[in-house]
Amino acid sequence: MSSQLRLAVDAMGGDLGPRSVVPACVRFLQRFPEAELKLFGPRDLLTRLLEEQHKPSLSRRLQVVGCDQVITQQCNPIQAVRRKRDSSMGRALQALADGEVQAVVSSGNTGALLALSRSILGTIDGVRRPALGKSLPTERGSCFLLDLGANIDCSAEDLLQFARMGIEAQRVHANKCELQVALLNIGAEAHKGTEEIRRAAELFEADPGIHYAGFVEGHDIFTGCVDVVVCDGLLGNVAMKSAEGVIRLMGQKAFTIEKKTPFKRFFGQLAIKLLRKWRTQVEPARYNGASFLGVKGNVIKSHGGASSEAFYRAMITAKECADADLAGRVGRAMSEMHGPVPHQ
C-alpha cells in the first residue's frame, strides 16, 4: 500500500454489521480514488458481500483481513482486552498501532473499543483520561461536544484536559482562529452547578490557551454561540442522546400526520421529501463518527445503529481526522501548549 489515505475498518460492529459497513466502504473508495481500506472480519462473509456490490475494480484498494473472533455488545471491556485481541476490532487497532493505517473506524461495543484502544495504542503522555467527542450541527456551523460517555465521574482537571483536546478536534471541523470553549451546566450564572464544574470554570478561566466563554445550557450546544462544550461523560451522553431522540420523534410524528390528512397527501409527499432533506442536516447519521481523543492514534466510533449512509459519514470523519493528523495534534497540544496540567 502506497497511497495517501489508508483506513482500517472493523466490519463486525453495530446493529447491521457488515451489511451497512461493506456498501459504505465501496462508496468511500469510489468517492476517494486515493484511499485504500483494510476490512477486518470473517473472510467468507465479507468476500460474498463485496461480490454482491459488483465492483471488482475496487478490490485492488480493498484488502479483506480475515478474522473470525467478534466482540459482541454484551462483551465487557476487561474481557475484550484479555481475550479478544484477535477480534476484528482488536486486529484493526493493531494495524493502526503498527502504522499500516492512519485511522480506525468501528461501530462496535464502545466500552470494548475504548479499552482496546488504550491497551493496544496506549495513552498520550500526560493525558489522565481519554475522552469521546463529536462535532454536532448548530445554527451557524458546528460545535464539538465531549465527553460523550468514556468517563462518568470527572474532576475539574479532567475537564480541563477535555477542553484542550476538544479544541484540537474542533479545529479539524471549523476553520476559525479563536475557538470559544464553554462548560455545560444547569444555568449561566457563576454559582450554578456542581463543585467540580465551578472549579473547572476557574481552571478554564486561568488557562491562557482557552478562550473561555462561561457556562452554557443544553440548548446552547445547538445555537453556535460556542465552538467546544465540555462536560462529564454522563451529561454529554444524555445531551447527545436526548437530542437524537427528539429528532427521531419529529420524523415519526411527521409520518403520523401525513397519513391522517388525505386531502393534503399529494403535497404532503413532497413536503416529507423536503423534510427528510432538512432532517439529514441535523440527524445523527450526517454527524456520525465520534473521535476517541487522548490515545495514540485516530479511532472513530460510529453509531451502533448506523445505516450504510451513517457509517459512510463516520468514514469521512475518520478521513478528516487522518488528514489533519488529529492524534498527533492532540499529543503536541498536551505536551507543549500551556505547560503541564495541574495535578489534583
Added chain:
Amino acid sequence: MSSQLRLAVDAMGGDLGPRSVVPACVRFLQRFPEAELKLFGPRDLLTRLLEEQHKPSLSRRLQVVGCDQVITQQCNPIQAVRRKRDSSMGRALQALADGEVQAVVSSGNTGALLALSRSILGTIDGVRRPALGKSLPTERGSCFLLDLGANIDCSAEDLLQFARMGIEAQRVHANKCELQVALLNIGAEAHKGTEEIRRAAELFEADPGIHYAGFVEGHDIFTGCVDVVVCDGLLGNVAMKSAEGVIRLMGQKAFTIEKKTPFKRFFGQLAIKLLRKWRTQVEPARYNGASFLGVKGNVIKSHGGASSEAFYRAMITAKECADADLAGRVGRAMSEMHGPVPHQ
C-alpha cells in the same frame, strides 16, 4: 369567588412578562367559562394591557391584585425569601397558601419560585427535597421527566422519592394503570452509571409501588417505552434543554434551505407550513408547564421564554393539576403508599 377553578397568575415573569401573560389569561377565561383568575402585578400596567384586549365581559372573572415589587432573573433565592414576599410571585403563592386559589402559574425566576414555594407553602411531610418535573411528548403519548433542575446532587433516596412523586404527576397526564418507571443513565446495562444511580436502581427494584423498567438512555425519553424517567436535576435539565435546542435548530435549518432553493420555493412554503404543524406537536410551547412536586400546593413553572401560546399551555397544565388535586395526591402517596422512605 365561588366557581370551581381558581388560579393565581404571576404576571411579571419571563422574557415577555405581562405581554405574554395577559393575552393568555384572556384566552384561558374564554375557553373555560367556569374559571376565575387572580392576576398579580403592577395594577396600572395590567389594567391597561387588559383594556387593550377589549374583553370587558371577562373582567368579572379576572381580578387584578396590584403589587409593584417584582422578582428579576438576577434575584437570588435567599434574597427572594427574605425580602420579596410582597412581589407578584410571593403574593400569588400566598393566595395559594391561604386557599384562595387551587394553583399558581409563574414564568419567573425558577430558583426564587422554588425557594418561595418551600417557604410560603411548606414541604409535604416526609419529602426530603421537592423536585421539578414535566410531561414530554413521546412516539406513543407522554413521559414525565424529573428532576429538571431543582436539585443538583441527589442521593438514591432522593431519586426514589422523585419516582413516587413522578408517578402521581404522570397519572394526571396518562390514563394508565401500571406506569413504567426508569432511571436515566448512560446505558441500559446494570453496571453502568454512577454509584448513586446504581443504588437507586436497587431501591426502585425493591419498592412494591414502583414498576421499575431499568435504566434508559436519553433517546428513550421520547420513544414512549416508559412513563416516568427519574434523574438528578443537572441531568434532567440538560436532557430537556438539549432536546429543545435541537427542535429550534430544525426550525431554523428549514428556513435556511428554503431560501436557498428558488426552484422549490412553492413546495417549500407548503412544506414549511406542514413542518410548523408537526413541530407544534413536540415543541416546548405545547408541553409547557413544569410542576413543582413536594410542596403543599400546585405550583406550575412556565418556560422563561414563553410566548402567549406557551403560557396558555402552562395554564392548562395548572388546570389539570388543580382538577386532579396533584399536590394532595402527592401528599397522600408520600405518607401512605409504601411506608416511609428509607433513610440514608
